[in-house]
Structures are given as structure tokens and as C-alpha cells.
Amino acid sequence: MQWHGRGRAHPLSYLEDGVDRLNRIFTFGALLCSSVVAFVSVYFMHPLVCPMHERDPFKDSQYFTQVCWSEDKLVIQPHENKLVTSNVSFYTTYGFYQWAPFFLLFQAIFFYIPHAVWRACIHDILDWPTRTIMEKAYNAVETSDGARSDRLIDAVAIQLLRRMLGDVSSEDGTRKRRRSLSTFSQITNGRIRIWLPLIRLTVKILYLTNVLLQLYLVKTLLGMDEMLPNLKLLHIKEDFFPKKAKCEIRLQRTDVVQTYTVTCNLPVNVLLERIYTIFRVWIIFLLLVIIVNLGWVLMKHWVRFCQTSEIRNKLKHANVHCSHDPRLCADCRIETSSPTLHDFENLLIQTGNASTLELLENTVGYTVTERILCKLWHSYKSLQNADSQLHLLPIN
DSSP: OOOOSSSOSOGGGTTOOHHHHIIIIIIHHHHHHHHHHHHHIIIIISOSSOOOOSSOHHHHHHHHHHHSOBOSOOOOOGGGOOEEEEEESOHHHHHHHHHHHHHHHHHHHHHHHHHHHHHHHHHHHSOHHHHHHHHHHHHHHHOOOHHHHHHHHHHHHHHHHHHHHTOOOOTTOOHHHHHHHHHHHHHHHHIIIIIHHHHHHHHHHHHHHHHHHHHHHHHHHHOSOSSOGGGOSOOOSSOSSOSEEEEEEEEEETTEEEEEEEEEEOHHHHHHHHHHHHHHHHHHHHHHHHHHHHHHHHHHHHOHHHHHHHHHHHHHHHHHHHHHOTTSOGGGSOOTTOHHHHHHHHHHHHTTHHHHHHHHHHHHOHHHHHHHHHHHHHHHHHHHHHHHHHHHSOOO
């Protein structure tokens, strides 16, 4: 199924709320940009090895002070002007300093993994009937013809009604095809009703697990937590982002190699520390948001009362469209006290149409979803009225 025009570019992004996009788009993009900035700073702005060329010794010392971060004055004699190598004595710190850009890149990838899992799983959930419903609803939004939009909304409502009643007959009208589609519809309803909330909950847990691991990692890299001293996860003595370090300078003088130890500034580590400090504050905020969102998803999908309340709330809003649509019957207005309303809500939940309506709400917006729900209620109520009148007919 191809999607064109405005709206979401990929149908597999349905049911992603703002928290999901906060993880896979904003946080992923921010870490990716930070990785690029750190990579440029580490590998292009400051060399990892500072060779000193055979030229004026004073200029060599000045070059080492400005470019190689040396804080101490190193007096080099004219016969000592050949620098063999320069390295930081703390190998583990220096090693992490070199790999920090790639570390940020892997952290960004971990924020995208739950979304990849969601897309891989949801591909089998959104089968042909559901995709057809989505396509018709999307076309109803995109079209500028009001009559065509009404026809598409009617078609979506009828297809949802057939799913609710277990009657998914094909155009040829053969019984064999009708039974086959009815069985397929039951499988589809089971997928939408059971597997869709389960997969969504699993993805939310993956987001939560990832954020907890990222928070533990960031606290480890930053060491002591000055902001939240009572919530220390780990306290380490080694500083992953030292501002200064001891650098060993080995100069070759004829056949003798002389070693000098100087104090070197590490300005790039200041940048890395600031990146991780900002990231720590952001990830604490993200953790709180995900916990609240996870609780809401649990209530929404697994507590029957919340499902019924949400459907009833949608029906109240859809009542506005029902009262202004002249095509609908006079007694089809949604009444919260109607005994038929309870059966209608149960059918929506049991057949998976409640999840499908949520898909529609995230795809085409509230207005079109309410129009579809209004038409669905109208069709269901009309069918109930027709059955009631049929039972009242006298039997000759």
C-alpha cells in the first residue's frame, strides 16, 4: 500500500505517540549530532599525536604549548629538536577519549532499536483488511471532494461493521469465500485485539530498559552526581573526562632518548563532559516521561474500564457529527443511557475495532475518526432497529 501527499510517510509508524518519537527522533538525532561534533573535535581540531618538526626550538615549544595542550614550559635545546612521540600516560583515559565519538554513536543506535523492533513486529499485525481501512481513511482526508470523502468514510464504517458482526463477505457472494474471509477476519481481530497492545507494551518496556541503562552508563562516566547526591548509582575515583593529564615527551638526542613529563590540558574533554552532563539531565526527564506513559498504556490496553471510558468519550465527541449529518436516522443519536451502547462498546473491544480506531486517530486525526465512529454507530443502530421491527412482524 502506497501513501502519498501529506501525513506520515510510512504506515508502520502508526500508534507511535509523542514519547516514542521523543526517543527515536529527538534523542537519536541529538546524540548523532553530538557524535559528529565530538568526532570533528577529537580527530581534526586537536591531533592525537603531536610531532614537533625540526625547526626553530622556540617555535617548536610554542607549537607544543598551543596545539598539543602543554601547560608547562618545555625548553628544548637546538640539538634536541627531534620529537619521537607524545602520549598520555593514563592509557585507559586516553583510550576512552579517542573512542568517545563512537561511544556516542552506539548510544544513539540503542535509542533507535525499539523502533526497529516495533516496525518488524507491526508488519505482520497490519494485514490487508486493516491496511485497506487505513488507505480509505487517509484518502478521505486527502480528497477535496466532499461527496467522495463521505463515500470513503461510509466504506470504512461498513468494513468495520462487518468485522464487528463477523460478516466479511466478498463481492462474488459465494459461501466458500464468505466462510474463508470470516475465518480470516477472526484471526485478524485476534491479532489486532491481543498482539497489538502486547507488542506496544513490549516496545515501551524496551524504551524504559534502554533509558535506565543509558542513565547508569552516563552516571558511571561522570562519576559523582553533584545534582542528586542521594541517588548515586556508582562512585568511581577515575575521571573519564580529565581536564589535565601527564604527557610523556620523548626526544631523541643522537643515540640517547630523553623523556620529559609535562602537564597537558585536554580541552576536548571539557566538551565531552558538557555533552554528557546535558544528556544526563535530559535522560532523567525522559525516564520520568516514559514511566508515566508506560502506566497510561497499561491502563489503556489492559484495564477494561479505561477502554470503555475512552470509547464512550470518543462517542460523545462523535455525537456532534451525528447531530449535523442529515443522512443519519433521527433515533440514531448517541445516548449514553442507551442499552445498545454497552453492547456496541463491548463489540468494539472484542473485535479489535477499538485498536483500529486508535490507529485511525493517530493516522488521520480526531475529526475523521469521529465521523467514521458516528457512521459506524448509525449503521449498527439501524441494523438493530431493523432486527427489532422484523421480530415485531405478525406471523401468518
